[in-house]
Amino acid sequence: MRLITFVAQGRQRVGALLDEDTTVVDLTAAAPDRPEFGSMLALIESGPAGLVRAAELVAARPTTALVDPKAVRWCAPLPRPPRVRDCALFTEHLAVALREMARRQAAAADDPDAAFDQLIASGRFTLHPLFAERVLYYNVDPLAISGPDDTIAPPEDATELDYELEIAAVVGRDGRDIAPDDADGYVFGYTICNDWSARDLQLKLMQTGVGAGASKDFSTTLGPCLVTADEVPDPYALAMRARVNGEQFSLGSTASMTHTFAEAIAQFSRIGGVYAGEVIASGTVASGTGFDAGRHLKPGDIVELEIDGIGTLRNQVSL
CATH class of the missing domain: 3.90.850.10 (Fumarylacetoacetase-like, C-terminal domain)
Incomplete structure (x- = not known):
């Protein structure tokens, strides 16, 4: 499933994207009595049973819970992760970035090339x-x-x-x-x-x-x-x-x-x-x-x- 967190009617909801992301099943609205759809974190913590229930709702496609994804504000899928x-x-990126940082730091020196060599030799940028x-x-x-x-x-x-x-x-x-x-x-x-x-x-x-x-x-x-x-x-x-x-x-x-x-x-x-x-x-x-x-x-x-x-x-x- 492709899961999102979005805001509708003033509260955050959990949804599943359908039809190449052109439709959202509002899982929170479809099963308001189910605590696992209270938030994305609750759904994750509910384990396999929660995903099975979500898959059932997606397959059912309840018409009262279908939402246009363009009509709602999307949030981070996990707005408040525990860590x-x-x-x-x-x-590979780090090695390149460290050398670029050394080069930029050395640019203000009277002899940038010499300053760059000294910074690299220090080991702090390797x-x-x-x-x-x-x-x-x-x-x-x-x-x-x-x-x-x-x-x-x-x-x-x-x-x-x-x-x-x-x-x-x-x-x-x-x-x-x-x-x-x-x-x-x-x-x-x-x-x-x-x-x-x-x-x-x-x-x-x-x-x-x-x-x-x-x-x-x-x-x-x-x-x-x-x-x-x-x-x-x-x-x-x-x-x-x-x-x-x-x-x-x-x-x-x-x-x-x-x-x-x-x-x-x-x-x-x-x-x-x-x-x-x-x-x-x-x-x-x-x-x-x-x-x-x-x-x-x-x-x-x-x-x-x-x-x-x-x-x-x-x-x-x-x-």
Whole structure:
């Protein structure tokens, strides 16, 4: 199923897309007495039984619960996930991005080339071997989740907004000490993630050595829908694209991942466990930012991230 969260009659609802995404079955309205349709998180936590009930409603297509998707406001499929980890499942992008950060930091020096060589020699802008050995991640603020067609504004004192093209897996059930061979069975579904960055602020903050902080936490966009795992035969063979005002800026593939979602789930389950509804974002695919290409977003730009089998996540940069 292709599941969405949307607002109708003043409240959030859970729906399933039909007819090539031209119709929505409002699951909340179709079964108002069923707690599993109170929110997307409730549906995920209800387990296989909830999905079976949802599939029955989709098959029945109750006419009183059919909605025009263009007539309602879509939200992030999981507006308030219990946890979000942004991982380095793609490592190729990181190596390129670190060198570009060093080059930009060195640009203000009297001898930029010499300053760049010194920064690279410091090791701070070279990808650490640990990235290839295990899944590294940082925690994303789950209170700063945005959705399809939301307008995205940079944080205070930042002007250089950038997109990051990512795929995310949503965990379907709680688990601890999960065997790697069993970890795929813990994926509920997949969505698109735009891990927005304020590049000018990020470059300043990273010089402190304490991380990106406010340059990342202002907004992370998920959507447009949450596609259940059974509808994604191979999550590691999906084309990924980013367009700005209709022009393609980025092209990549999930085939270039260094680590899989199963590896991430198995690793995380050994340290505190994983929980139904938590989001595991992949990190950025190679070439998946404007920063990589030396291109900058402008106020009013329309950014579209597209992944085969999931859809297109669209947002506008604030004016």
